[in-house]
Amino acid sequence: MNNKLYLNKAQFEAELNRCLNCATKPCMSACPVNCSPQEFIQHAKNGEYKEAVASICKNNPMGHTCGLICPDQFCMKACVRGKIDFPINIPLVQATLINKYREDMVDGVSEPENGKKIAIVGAGPAGMAAAWKLIKLGYAVKLFEKTDKVGGALNLIPDYRLPYEVIEDDWNYINRIGKAEIEFNTQVDSPLELLDQGFDGVIMAIGEQNVIGLGVEGEENVVPYAEYLKEPDKFAGAKKVGIIGGGNVAADCAMTAKNLGADTVTLFVRRKIFDMKVTKKEMQELLNRQIDLMTTTRVCKVERNGDKLDVYTLSTQPGEKGYEDIADSVVKRKNFDMIIKAIGSRAEKPIEHENIIYAGDCKIGGSTIVEAVASGLDAAKLLDTKLKGEQK
Ligand SMILES: Cc1cc2nc3c(=O)[nH]c(=O)nc-3n(C[C@H](O)[C@H](O)[C@H](O)COP(=O)(O)OP(=O)(O)OC[C@H]3O[C@@H](n4cnc5c(N)ncnc54)[C@H](O)[C@@H]3O)c2cc1C
Ligand code: SF4
Known part of the structure; x- marks a missing residue:
């Protein structure tokens, strides 16, 4: 596995030592699969690594994957340590433990075969x-x-x-x-x-x-996120990229386009910046990579212009029915190589x-x-x- 994705020894031990061993286990209550970080961290602190892994896996068969991509809205949000300085990076502790110590572990107890x-x-x-x-x-x-x-x-x-x-x-x-x-x-x-x-x-x-449509003129010029993320290399070479959407899928599209050599990547987001559905880490990465965040903006038309695309946008503002268009605010933005839609699926x-x-x-x-x-x-x-x- 790519070791850069995991905590190194010093980081791992530092995270274990920061845990306050909270009796009320708020980190466990916040976990949708009821995994207990308090329990597995204490096992790991005592050098009981196999027990720590077993503690995770008894509730979560996908503990390795969850450890790498679980957002900060569950156990980390509830972590009491966050009130003192910053929360324990529980998902990464979990991923590091499983990556190192699960090996060929076989899950315990199964009921006898029932013929169904x-x-x-x-x-x-x-x-x-x-x-x-x-x-x-x-x-x-x-x-x-x-x-x-x-x-x-x-x-x-x-x-x-x-x-x-x-x-x-x-x-x-x-x-x-x-x-x-x-x-x-x-x-x-x-x-x-x-x-x-x-x-x-x-x-x-x-x-x-079913990728959700934009319902705007020129939608046929827009690449759906699933098509893009399945084979991003097919779209390498696009230098000016626009992405419609402001959630984690849009963020993945943006980072991928940057990694493939785009000079400018712009996210068109209907919401305000603090309403965007991205984690703190994703927001940091977007800003670090100089992705332009064009918030309170809705794309209302995408027009082909030779081998380029022009995008028409409207400004939005919060209203009674969510974000609403501001009249007479259309702006034409020119010369995109690719526009991706990433506003979700049904x-x-x-x-x-x-x-x-x-x-x-x-x-x-x-x-x-x-x-x-x-x-x-x-x-x-x-x-x-x-x-x-x-x-x-
Ligand atoms: C780009 C992207 C980034 C994401 N990032 C994160 C993240 O960082 N953290 C996080 O927690 N979540 C993230 N998610 C969300 C997470 O991936 C999903 O919530 C999760 O995969 C949903 O699981 P599921 O099993 O319900 O559906 P899916 O993962 O969609 O799996 C459905 C499966 O059913 C198959 N299928 C569909 N129809 C049929 C059929 N008729 N016959 C046979 N097979 C069929 C599909 O091929 C697919 O394999 C991300 C999602 C995307 C798209
Ligand atoms: S809430 Fe945080 S500090 Fe408290 S036991 Fe859970 S992981 Fe440790």
Whole structure:
């Protein structure tokens, strides 16, 4: 693994020593999967590294990936140390522990096989977490994934933040309790067909597949973020890049464009700067890399002009219905090489059936990895309860 992503020995020990061992465990209460930083940090402080890793992994099968990309809005926000100076970098302590000490650890206790088969559609974090939980509960699990790898939307996160080997490491950990069968390059059109094939239940963990449109003139000139982040090298060479959106996906697009040699990258953001949905670290990186933040600005038209693009923007301001356009504020901004739209995605409409459970982003909306994992675990438990109820 790329060691630069983890804490070095001195940083790791400094973070452990800063922990106040809070009896009330606010860091645990803030974690969507109820992981206890207080517990794993104390184990690590005592040199019980395997116990520390086991403490993380008993609640979170994707602890390595979460450690690298969990935002600062959960455990770190709750960390009491933040009131004194700054919060413990809990996610990075977690990633460092797992990277160094998980090795071939096999997860404990599984219930005996119960003869039931569950299909999981989608091998993103929600599907992976559901698979782990269901295998532990004694089910045979088969995943159907339309692409050729696990990880879902995590695969759009640039490598410098999240290399694929990290997702794979979590997937290997999940598979060490009992192998989940997986069929890649297989799109499932309806979960009902899986019930017809004899699966006892289906978990739909299909994420949000439909990139939200801008609904503006000239939208055909704009590249959707998923297309861009899947193969950014295809778009290398763009020197003046505009990105529509102000969240973490837009930030990833901006940093990627800069890394690929863009001279100027501008984010067009409808909101004010302090309403942008980015972490403190992302904001720092945007500013450090001299990404222009054009806030309270909405793109209303993108016009092709030879091999360049001109962008028309309107100013916005907070109003009764969120951010509203300011009349007569149109400005034409010229000569972009590429415009990317990164304002989010939408999920398909769910199919209602008692043995089909939705999980992850397709259920809760664009979220975070740890929330998707929590949702996958909940879906597995819910399906288990339903199927056990049927047995009585
Ligand atoms: C660029 C980017 C950056 C992000 N950065 C962060 C971050 O820093 N921190 C963080 O916590 N979160 C981040 N996220 C959000 C995080 O990736 C998602 O919340 C999470 O991946 C959602 O998991 P999921 O399993 O619900 O859905 P997904 O990850 O979207 O997985 C859904 C899977 O289902 C498959 N699928 C869909 N339809 C079908 C079908 N019909 N048949 C078969 N397979 C199907 C898809 O191919 C995919 O593999 C980021 C997201 C993006 C796009
Ligand atoms: S809240 Fe912060 S300081 Fe307190 S136990 Fe958790 S990680 Fe340690």
